[in-house]
Amino acid sequence: xxxxxxxxxxxxxxxxxxxxxxxxxxxxxxxxxxxxxxxxxxxxxxxxxxxxxxxxxxxxxxxxxxxxxxxxxxxxxxxxxxxxxxxxxxxxxxxxxxxxxxxxxxxxxxxxxxxxxxxxxxxxxxxxxxxxxxxxxxxxxxxxxxxxxxxxxxxxxxxxxxxxxxxxxxxxxxxxxxxxxxxxxxxxxxxxxxxxxxxxxxxxxxxxxxxxxxxxxxxxxxxxxxxxxxxxxxxxxxxxxxxxxxxxxxxxxx
Amino acid sequence: xxxxxxxxxxxxxxxxxxxxxxxxxxxxxxxxxxxxxxxxxxxxxxxxxxxxxxxxxxxxxxxxxxxxxxxxxxxxxxxxxxxxxxxxxxxxxxxxxxxxxxxxxxxxxxxxxxxxxxxxxxxxxxxxxxxxxxxxxxxxxxxxxxxxxxxxxxxxxxxxxxxxxxxxxxxxxxxxxxxxxxxxxxxxxxxxxxxxxxxxxxxxxxxxxxxxxxxxxxxxxxxxxxxx
Numbered sequence: 001x002x003x004x005x006x007x008x009x010x011x012x013x014x015x016x017x018x019x020x021x022x023x024x025x026x027x028x029x030x031x032x033x034x035x036x037x038x039x040x041x042x043x044x045x046x047x048x049x050x051x052x053x054x055x056x057x058x059x060x061x062x063x064x065x066x067x068x069x070x071x072x073x074x075x076x077x078x079x080x081x082x083x084x085x086x087x088x089x090x091x092x093x094x095x096x097x098x099x100x101x102x103x104x105x106x107x108x109x110x111x112x113x114x115x116x117x118x119x120x121x122x123x124x125x126x127x128x129x130x131x132x133x134x135x136x137x138x139x140x141x142x143x144x145x146x147x148x149x150x151x152x153x154x155x156x157x158x159x160x161x162x163x164x165x166x167x168x169x170x171x172x173x174x175x176x177x178x179x180x181x182x183x184x185x186x187x188x189x190x191x192x193x194x195x196x197x198x199x200x201x202x203x204x205x206x207x208x209x210x211x212x213x214x215x216x217x218x219x220x221x222x223x224x225x226x227x228x229x230x231x232x233x234x235x236x237x238x239x240x241x242x243x244x245x246x247x248x249x250x251x252x253x254x
Numbered sequence: 255x256x257x258x259x260x261x262x263x264x265x266x267x268x269x270x271x272x273x274x275x276x277x278x279x280x281x282x283x284x285x286x287x288x289x290x291x292x293x294x295x296x297x298x299x300x301x302x303x304x305x306x307x308x309x310x311x312x313x314x315x316x317x318x319x320x321x322x323x324x325x326x327x328x329x330x331x332x333x334x335x336x337x338x339x340x341x342x343x344x345x346x347x348x349x350x351x352x353x354x355x356x357x358x359x360x361x362x363x364x365x366x367x368x369x370x371x372x373x374x375x376x377x378x379x380x381x382x383x384x385x386x387x388x389x390x391x392x393x394x395x396x397x398x399x400x401x402x403x404x405x406x407x408x409x410x411x412x413x414x415x416x417x418x419x420x421x422x423x424x425x426x427x428x429x430x431x432x433x434x435x436x437x438x439x440x441x442x443x444x445x446x447x448x449x450x451x452x453x454x455x456x457x458x459x460x461x462x463x464x465x466x467x468x469x470x471x472x473x474x475x476x477x478x479x480x481x482x
Contacts, residue, residue, distance in 0.1 A: 007280055014276075017463075018470050025476055069295040074465035077472070077479055104306035105299050109479065130313050134306040140379045152323050166386060173389045176396065187461045189454055194390060196413065197397040205457035209464030220476030224467045232463055 017231055024230075025223030034226050041183040041201025042082075042214040048157045048181060049089055049097075057155045058131075059086065059097040062146050062171060063110060064186075065139045066163025067103030075187045076106055078209045079162030080113055082185065085215020086159075087117035094123065096131040098153060102142035106162075107134045143167035147174040160184040160199075161211060164191040172198035185211050206232070265478050272473050310334070340366045420445055 028034070052059045063079045066072030083099060090096050096114060101107045110132045118127040135145035147170055150158060158175045160168065161184070168184070168191040175182045176198050184195050185203035192204045203211065206228060213221040271291060278288035311334075314327035344365045394417065397410045423442025427435045471477040 011280055014466065014470070017466055018474060021467065021470055021476070022474060067299070069299055074468040077468050077477075078464065080479060081477075104302035104304075107306050107309060108302050129309075130316060132309070133313050134309040137306075138379075140382050144382065148323075148326060166383075169386055169389050169393065170382070173393060176393070187464070189457060192457070194386075194393075197390070197393040197410075206460030206464035208461075209468055220471055224471050224476070228463050228467045232460065235459060235463075 013231075017227060020227035020230055021220070021224045023223070024226040025220045028219035028222040028226075033222065036210075036213060036222070036225060037229070039203060039207055039210060039214055041203055042185070042211045044201070045082075045086070045159065045183055045215060046089060048183075049086055052155055052157055053090070053093045053095045055156070056095070058095060058153060059090070060146075060150060060153055060155055060158050061086065061097045061099045062158070062160045062162070062164075063099060063101045063106055064160065064162030064164045064168075065102035065142055066106065068105040068109055072163045075163050075208065076103075076109075078185070078187075078211060080106075080109055081212030081221070082159065082161040082215060083110055083113050084117070085212065087114050088120070088216070091117040091121040091123055091126075094126045096128065097159075098149065099132040100135045100142070100146050100149060101132065102134075102136055102139065104134060107132055139165055139167040140170075143170040146171045150174045150178055150180070155180065157181045157183070160186065160195075161208065162186070164188060164195075166190050166194050169194035169198065175199070261478070265475055268478070269473060269475055272469070276469075276473070337367075337370060340370055416445055 317327035
């Protein structure tokens with residue numbers, strides 16, 4: 001059993017978090033939908049997808065260089081949640097998004113997400129596996145490949161959701177040059193900094209992991225987002241409380 | 255029966271191994287189990303790489319056949335075949351280890367694949383990286399031109415002023431009065447050490463919560479990324 005204080009705190013946090021997600025998901029399942037905080041990029045994405053589809057174009061979705069099985073798994077799964085939200089509408093209209101990946105495990109997962117969406121619509125014959133493209137095995141060549149795709153693809157919108165580093169600047173710059181509306185969700189601090197000047201809507205930090213709640217509105221995603229906000233509030237109050245306590249006890253940092 | 259195979263069994267396997275991996279962090283004696291699981295994941299990922307290669311050949315082969323963006327696709331496929339041949343050449347050389355001088359030279363100056371990396375791939379990637387500051391400068395300039403609302407213009411101004419102060423504070427500006435140069439240095443330290451650091455920690459805290467939430471959704475079976 002865990003004996004270290006940090007392990008015990010971690011275990012308690014996981015338990016509280018898990019119970020909160022279960023409770024809020026159950027509440028959402030019962031029909032009590034909370035008001036989600038505003039995330040304009042992801043909220044407007046379904047509308048932009050509809051517009052792209054109406055014009056017979058494809059929506060480029062870059063999932064970045066992360067893979068499933070390592071430290072990037074959660075961020076990659078959040079990117080795949082964005083794909084899942086878009087795939088449902090795409091499958092209904094038979095215009096799949098053009099998904100680019102830089103890790104073979106993500107390739108397989110993304111193909112599976114598309115396959116499931118098409119199967120749910122009873123349209124498995126309409127699925128073209130070329131919709132998901134393994135562009136390169138490392139970030140910079142991947143960015144170069146996506147830039148080429150954006151310059152050739154006839155579209156009005158570009159979405160980036162997943163693991164990116166500074167190479168995201170190249171993709172965003174190409175998108176700006178093509179005059180695309182760009183929506184990005186990234187967790188890495190470097191990519192957030194380089195994307196800020198270029199993209200129209202940027203979801204930073206934990207907003208990236210909330211994308212599923214906006215796009216698919218599944219009770220689990222909505223419940224998880226509410227639990228996430230609650231735990232964050234508790235952490236913020238704790239940090240402020242401990243900071244104040246330290247000041248009052250005369251242990252202020254120099 | 256189909257649901258059992260495509261939905262229930264994959265979910266149970268995922269939840270079991272995710273729970274087991276989490277347990278290995280809480281019970282240190284189970285760490286060996288985690289290393290075995292990681293090794294298994296690496297083997298599975300290697301098979302995924304084969305799917306990736308087939309995808310590259312399929313996508314770019316189709317581009318060439320349909321004459322849509324065919325030139326770069328052709329270059330990519332030729333490069334693919336070229337690098338594959340180089341790798342096979344390396345393999346043959348390493349099989350004939352008795353061949354003396356050539357192999358000794360090969361061993362000291364690096365294999366053919368290393369040469370490909372050292373003299374083709376790394377210089378190309380370095381050149382692309384060198385372009386990054388120019389891309390960022392242009393993006394920042396465009397930000398100032400295109401932001402239209404009051405909030406976004408203010409944001410862009412803060413972005414620009416902060417960037418200027420941090421850049422100027424880092425330069426050895428000996429010609430400026432001491433008050434200005436030391437003031438810039440202090441402002442830079444305050445921006446990086448206090449404001450930026452606080453923001454970064456806040457964002458990282460949020461990212462950590464997002465990661466935990468994503469993992470917990472899979473663990474309690476609310477999200478099933480690998481099953482129907």
